[in-house]
Amino acid sequence: MSADIAPEIVLALEIDDPALADRLAALLGNIAGLRLADPGEKAAAAIVSRDPRIRPADIALTQRELDVLALMAEGGSNKMIARQLNISVHTVKFHVGSLLDKLDATGRTDAVAHAARRGVIEL
Amino acid sequence: MSADIAPEIVLALEIDDPALADRLAALLGNIAGLRLADPGEKAAAAIVSRDPRIRPADIALTQRELDVLALMAEGGSNKMIARQLNISVHTVKFHVGSLLDKLDATGRTDAVAHAARRGVIEL
């Protein structure tokens, strides 16, 4: 056996830039012997950003947003974060809203995941 | 001249495993719009090794729980996850509840953070 049937290579596409990710996905979408990984799927290799223009940590987050983000990553609720920072729940929501906007996230879980991927926070 | 609508994407191949590198090089060698970088050349993205390496004592999560967890890490809501997996929202909540229990998390954000920290998932 040994004439290997060329087992499929699973590639994870981990590109932040949506435009580049789309183009790569289109180019690599239907190559025999190659498959892009589903979210969470284990891959043999990953395609990562190597473009100096896309700096990871240069997202303009204010100090307060970083405070809120860090507590979010610890699983804190808005109420808990408010108590920690001695501010109102409304203010926490305000900062969370800004974070969702700046990190292009759909929710707090997505925001934490995005921030971790970009190196803004360490899990 | 024209700035082509599809400028060539330069991809750096950074794989240690020679066999895998060869296969990838062969597969990606002649794709229109895509080019493998010469040594030292600046690339838009790189293909890096992502071998499923040894994970330290992963928690006993069922396959379905891993499915749900992966989609949670992508920021998916219960409704979206339900659609993705073709199950009901109630079932998603059931699995999420199990995940919160097993991962000792207070919420889905905490669950994803814990799972990432313990290497159960890759962000």
Next chain:
DNA sequence: CACTTTCCTGGCCATCCGGCCAGTTTCACA
């Protein structure tokens, strides 16, 4: 002085989340 940014606060409200109760089916294993 006007002007901007950051940080802060409130109300209102639709939706989502997570925990509680209950149940069914399928499948492996003793």
Next chain:
DNA sequence: TGTGAAACTGGCCGGATGGCCAGGAAAGTG
């Protein structure tokens, strides 16, 4: 055959979340 685990579904409900509206205070910049 029965026993258990896994997966799946439903109703109900209190609380959390996020979006929208509105504002104010402080600090720095033109």
